[in-house]
Amino acid sequence: MVSHSTVERAQRLTQLHAQHKPLVLPTVWDVWSARTAVASGYPALTVGSHPLADSRGADDNEGQTFEEVLAAVKPIIAAVDVPVSVDLEAGYGQRPADLVAGLIEVGGVGLNIEDTVHSEGGRVRSTQEHASYVAGLRTAADDAGVPVWVNGRTDLFMHAQDASAVLDEAIERLRALEEAGADSLYPVGIQDADDLLTAVVGAVTVPVNATAHPVRHDLERFRRLGVGRITYGPLLQFAMADAMKDMLKRWAP
Template identity: 55%
Template sequence: MNALADKATKFLALHQPGDPVILPTVWDAWSANLVQQAGFAALTVGSHPLADSLGKQDNEGMTFAESLARVREITAAVDIPVSLDIEAGYGRKPAELIEGLIETGVVGLNIEDTVHSEGGRLREPQEHADFVAALRQAADAAGVHVVINARTDLFVKQVGDEADRTDRAIARLRLAAEAGADVLYPVGRHTPETLRRLTSELPLPVNAISTPDQNDRAYFAEAGAARVSFGPFFQAALATEANRLLQRWS
């Protein structure tokens, strides 16, 4: 447990605004090894590519147990810190989620505010913050500072009026910060102006998303991001290249 706690502390320390950690998003031991061998300091496991690799649908088409079974293979294959997208929590209690992550060797998590099991509704801002608080309490009780990346889907789901969407996202994520989150994730492909506003007005390190073949680390550093992940785009880019190779033979 002490080794896992140390790994979690080191993972959190990688999140530096203006000096972002790049976390390629993986889905199995092969892709995780690819990332570690390329020299990255940590990685994240995305629900979308993981579900695809299992023949399941994203948005909790797989179970928490199915996710953990695959992630256990990943943590056994690599030494670097691993974070897992736990979607909306699969209907599990926060303590159960933290217990499963720690047992699997995971030191970070993404938690969405979309409740897939309830028609894709968004949790109310305080409701999401309360879920974050319960996750933090459970992790603290377990003695591992699991790095909580609190995500809002306001942008990707285009919820409400665009004119005040950034204001609402900031207000929502500030509540999550007060509840014990470590990183804030206003997921979406933002304009440079919006990303700079988010990184400057939010009180914690901000996670940005990118495709692996666009922008670069310097772009996100200048915008003030502390973490960059690829969501489903790394897997999609590899699929495009695989299709190119296969078409020569079909």
């Protein structure tokens, strides 16, 4: 039985994407970071696979099982009263219906899904395979009665030696994900390339997600480029580690 609060949080996450241009979702990894972000005024959060893994002494790229991820994010979601999305990497070998069911069970109302299948040697799903997986997630969420926000990610730019050379292929893939039911699209690795971001934003009709550094990047630049959603990936945790090192080294032996 899906709780009413989970449905309400999912609906709220959809509303927030419409209200904020862009919507900034701090990428958190534990109860403390989640509560700190909410106390700073943010209306929604995302849990990142990389910082979550680092906080638990595990490897990113599906170095944890789906069950371990759910057990780790459950107390995070329970500790805050805002919608929480979860980075579920390539799905941990789960069927779309099982992935959505597990997410909803712990109160998650959004997810990232990428096309690099780390559990299978790091292969990249084909455009149609990735779109079919996203379509399965959309169907499972609809069947469950929860409007889970699906952030369809592609790593094509990140894997390419020349990101501009794969622009057309990436756009084709992103359009296929949109058609399959993705609510937003996440082309990883082009956050510093104005021309590529502009091309992607202009090619689709749903919000485009960009990775951002909380200190080095400019929010107004992303807004000007039409980016609809911002997450930090591991960069917020990295920035905090840098600040912590600066403080600690003052008294280091």
